[in-house]
Amino acid sequence: MDKLPVHSNGMIILGYPGRTFIVSIPLMNLEARYYEENSGFSVKVPSKRYFNKTEGLCGNCNGKKDDELDNKPLSEFVCSFQVEGQPDECEKSMEELPELKERIPLCEKLEDPVFEACYPLVDIEIYIEACSFDAVHSGDQKVAFCKTAKEYARQCCQAGLGIEDWPEVFDCDVKCPGDMEYSQCREGCPQTCSSVKNESADSMCNQLKNDGCFCVEGKVLNDTTCIDATLCGKTHYF
Numbered sequence: 001m002d003k004l005p006v007h008s009n010g011m012i013i014l015g016y017p018g019r020t021f022i023v024s025i026p027l028m029n030l031e032a033r034y035y036e037e038n039s040g041f042s043v044k045v046p047s048k049r050y051f052n053k054t055e056g057l058c059g060n061c062n063g064k065k066d067d068e069l070d071n072k073p074l075s076e077f078v079c080s081f082q083v084e085g086q087p088d089e090c091e092k093s094m095e096e097l098p099e100l101k102e103r104i105p106l107c108e109k110l111e112d113p114v115f116e117a118c119y120p121l122v123d124i125e126i127y128i129e130a131c132s133f134d135a136v137h138s139g140d141q142k143v144a145f146c147k148t149a150k151e152y153a154r155q156c157c158q159a160g161l162g163i164e165d166w167p168e169v170f171d172c173d174v175k176c177p178g179d180m181e182y183s184q185c186r187e188g189c190p191q192t193c194s195s196v197k198n199e200s201a202d203s204m205c206n207q208l209k210n211d212g213c214f215c216v217e218g219k220v221l222n223d224t225t226c227i228d229a230t231l232c233g234k235t236h237y238f
């Protein structure tokens with residue numbers, strides 16, 4: 001983690017505490033993210049260049065939501081991308097999941113004024129349904145609610161709108177380890193001993209925005225803890 005960010009041939013690889021990883025090619029406007037906390041991933045491409053040219057789980061990038069499944073039932077479509085195991089078993093396990101019958105009242109609270117400014121950027125309805133589905137299947141409504149709120153705020157941040165107050169409004173825990181602080185939507189790469197040494201490469205990160213745990217001002221990430229930037233490269237820390 002402390003070797004990151006890595007800059008190579010116009011590509012940036014970043015790691016955030018909490019094990020979020022981003023691979024970005026700023027010149028082409030390409031970005032892939034992986035979130036270890038929920039095994040989530042996202043891929044961002046400019047639609048101008050990739051309109052109707054993508055395929056796979058994320059859809060075909062043609063601006064229409066209703067044709068992503070390639071005219072297949074959801075289970076067949078999803079399981080066709082399975083890397084290991086039998087397609088039959090995959091489809092069966094998906095069919096065993098009961099359909100969502102109604103929204104959970106707690107999940108409907110996502111429709112709160114704190115998120116209102118983001119509605120035009122990210123559709124809140126999908127998140128209320130996802131929250132309800134997770135709440136029913138995981139059995140812990142509050143955990144499902146907070147995870148969904150966090151993911152919604154994250155998508156708003158990537159759409160350009162940082163929402164600072166949601167954890168307090170919804171009473172969700174976003175604590176960070178040690179002396180790190182949680183930021184909803186911070187610009188730039190996380191500061192590490194490597195980035196301190198390479199300021200010009202660090203400036204390539206300016207377009208990136210992400211939520212997560214960050215070291216406080218003046219400190220940088222060294223492995224999994226924050227140290228004073230002046231101590232980078234020294235063997236012993238006191």
Ligand SMILES: [Ca+2]
Binds near residue numbers: 059060063065066
């Ligand atoms: Ca489509």
